[in-house]
Amino acid sequence: MENYYELFGIPREADEGEIRKQIHQELRKWSNRTNAPQMERRQEAERMVQLLEEAEEILLDPDKRAAYDRQLAATSRPQTSARREQVAASAANRTGTGTVTSVEAIISRGTELLEQNRVADTIVLARQATEQDPHNPDAWALLAHAKLEWGEPEQAVEAFRQAIELKPNDGRYYYGLGQTYEQLNRWEDAVTQYQRASKTEPDNHQYQVALGMALIRTEHFDEGVALLEQCAQAEPDNPVYQESLAIGYQAKAYYSWTEVPAGHPMMAEGRYPTNYQQYRTALRYLSKALSLRFDNPQLRQSLRETLKKVEKEGTRLFTGSKLSIGIVWALAVYSLFVDATVGARVFLFLLPALYIASALTPKYKVYQRLIRRGTPHSDLALADEWLSKRIRRTGSIIVLVILGIYFMPWVMLAATLNNFYHNYPVRRWLDVVFSRWKRQTMSKKREL
Numbered sequence: 001m002e003n004y005y006e007l008f009g010i011p012r013e014a015d016e017g018e019i020r021k022q023i024h025q026e027l028r029k030w031s032n033r034t035n036a037p038q039m040e041r042r043q044e045a046e047r048m049v050q051l052l053e054e055a056e057e058i059l060l061d062p063d064k065r066a067a068y069d070r071q072l073a074a075t076s077r078p079q080t081s082a083r084r085e086q087v088a089a090s091a092a093n094r095t096g097t098g099t100v101t102s103v104e105a106i107i108s109r110g111t112e113l114l115e116q117n118r119v120a121d122t123i124v125l126a127r128q129a130t131e132q133d134p135h136n137p138d139a140w141a142l143l144a145h146a147k148l149e150w151g152e153p154e155q156a157v158e159a160f161r162q163a164i165e166l167k168p169n170d171g172r173y174y175y176g177l178g179q180t181y182e183q184l185n186r187w188e189d190a191v192t193q194y195q196r197a198s199k200t201e202p203d204n205h206q207y208q209v210a211l212g213m214a215l216i217r218t219e220h221f222d223e224g225v226a227l228l229e230q231c232a233q234a235e236p237d238n239p240v241y242q243e244s245l246a247i248g249y250q251a252k253a254y255y256s257w258t259e260v261p262a263g264h265p266m267m268a269e270g271r272y273p274t275n276y277q278q279y280r281t282a283l284r285y286l287s288k289a290l291s292l293r294f295d296n297p298q299l300r301q302s303l304r305e306t307l308k309k310v311e312k313e314g315t316r317l318f319t320g321s322k323l324s325i326g327i328v329w330a331l332a333v334y335s336l337f338v339d340a341t342v343g344a345r346v347f348l349f350l351l352p353a354l355y356i357a358s359a360l361t362p363k364y365k366v367y368q369r370l371i372r373r374g375t376p377h378s379d380l381a382l383a384d385e386w387l388s389k390r391i392r393r394t395g396s397i398i399v400l401v402i403l404g405i406y407f408m409p410w411v412m413l414a415a416t417l418n419n420f421y422h423n424y425p426v427r428r429w430l431d432v433v434f435s436r437w438k439r440q441t442m443s444k445k446r447e448l
Contacts, residue, residue, distance in 0.1 A: 002073060010068075019059050024239055024295035027052050030207060031240060088431060092428070103133045110142050115147065122146040130162075139168040144176055153183045170199035175207055178214065183292040187217045205231040209244050221252040233294070243294035250303060253285040258371060266370045273313050274368040276425075282310045313363045320359030320419070321380035325352045327408050348409060355412050358419030367421065379415035 005012055007028045010019055016144055030048040033282065058064045110125035126143035133139060144159035160177040176320035178193035194211035201207060209231050215224030228245040256278050257271035273279040286307045290300065359378060366376045377385055420426060 001154045002051060002054075004051070004059060004068075005072075008055060008202060010055075010059070016060060019056075020295045020368055023052055023056050025057075027238075028194055046109055055189060056237075071112035081106060102395060103129050103136055103139060106132070107136075107138050107142055110146070114142070114146055117149075118431040119146055119149045123150060137168055137170065137173065140166065141173055141176060144180070148176075148180055148183065153180050157184075165340075171197040171207060174200065177211065182214070187214055191218055191220075192212045205234055205238075205241065205405060209241055213244055216248050216251045218253065219253045221248075224248055225252050239294045242292045243296050243299060245287040245297060246292045246294055246296075246303065249285040249289035250306065253289075253306075255281040256281060258367070260371060264371075266374055267367070271363040272367040272371070273310075274371065275364060276362070279310070279362075279364050282313075282415065283307070286310060299378050316362055316423075317366055317376070318356065319361045319366060319369075319376050319378045319381060320355060320415075321377075321384050323384055324380040324408060324412055325355060328352050328355075328412055331409065351409060351412055351416070353414045355419070359415045361419075379414065379419060 004010060008022060008023050014022070027049065030045050030052065054130075058068050084317045106125050106129040110122045112128065112426055113119075113125065115123040123143065123146045126139060126146050129136065129139035130143055140159045140163040144156045144163065144412060146161060147153070147156040157180050159175065160173055160180060163170075163173040164177065174193045174197035178190045178197065181190035181193060183185070191211065191214045194207060194214055197207040198204065208227050212224045212227035212231070215221075215227065225245070225248045228241070228248045232238075232241045232245045254271050258274045259271050260269060262269040273282065284302060290303050290307065294300070322372075328348060329352050332345065332352075335345045335348055361376075361378065369376050369378070375382070
């Protein structure tokens with residue numbers, strides 16, 4: 001039986017969180033190696049990915065883990081050690097300890113060195129392989145991978161192009177070239193290469209995930225998220241695909257928001273929601289991202305914090321006129337000392353309270369006003385601001401007081417009704433009522 005603890009470097013006493021973290025790291029490593037130039041190394045990587053999935057199922061289940069530990073303890077010599085000895089012996093027999101001469105052996109040895117992070121030695125062997133057999137695409141691919149690790153992506157591009165020219169139907173080379181373009185921040189070129197890789201192997205989800213992430217970086221959010229969703233549905237137990245989809249959802253949450261460039265007089269540079277649909281879309285996608293199963297606590301914490309920030313965009317700010325409220329309440333107090341009806345007094349006292357409630361504006365509407373008009377104010381506050389700019393603050397107060405004695409209650413009533421309609425989902429409620437009425441009317445007509 002396989003010793004998962006030895007094989008994947010998991011401490012025997014590790015808790016569930018440590019096991020998840022280690023398996024996640026190993027899965028990332030071996031998933032990338034499924035595109036190794038050598039067939040046997042690809043097969044080994046695929047086998048390791050399968051073992052990781054088995055280890056995750058067993059070690060994260062307390063009952064299964066206890067039974068596995070008992071069975072492992074009863075084994076005198078773990079098969080993992082034997083397997084490693086066999087692999088080491090096989091590698092020694094294949095590559096020898098002296099000079100490597102066969103091109104295939106050079107590539108095999110170079111791949112081993114690259115996995116050991118001996119990049120400079122890998123470059124030497126890869127050069128040797130391309131000189132001995134310049135028509136071997138795997139030799140050029142090895143050189144490309146080594147150059148990429150060495151921090152020379154431009155030379156890696158040329159080496160990958162050589163490999164593609166020699167073997168244009170191998171998706172691994174397009175995938176490697178796409179990764180190289182990512183390092184160069186040439187995301188449109190990366191999309192092109194990932195698309196070509198996916199065409200050579202339509203069922204390769206790793207290529208599709210890379211394409212989806214590159215599409216998101218180029219702001220093709222709908223297409224990118226759709227690809228990531230397909231891959232996550234095809235392999236629901238793959239935490240890497242789930243994590244990629246979560247990142248896609250997080251990016252898509254903001255893509256429809258209004259972008260404010262640098263230099264705006266009232267707002268900082270960034271993206272802001274300016275309508276209810278944008279606000280709800282962000283909440284929906286962030287909630288979907290948090291519902292996914294992935295082992296990246298930093299990403300999960302980032303999503304939670306982002307969700308809290310977005311939820312605050314739905315809070316309300318008062319954008320009305322405080323001066324107008326004061327005038328109407330002053331009239332209400334005055335009505336107590338004159339011959340006014342009870343209805344008039346109640347109206348004057350309640351109207352400012354209703355106006356305050358109506359002028360509590362969702363933040364996304366405040367952003368909309370700031371972007372379009374450069375001011376967050378609405379209704380009577382706009383009139384106050386307009387007068388203040390033209391006849392100064394004292395003059396505007398005098399004008400509003402004089403007008404308020406005769407007209408302010410009725411103007412405030414109109415502003416209150418208008419605010420309720422625009423700041424609350426009255427329109428949506430009316431749409432729902434109208435839709436139901438329309439359906440009922442059509443149903444009755446069909447019955448007749």
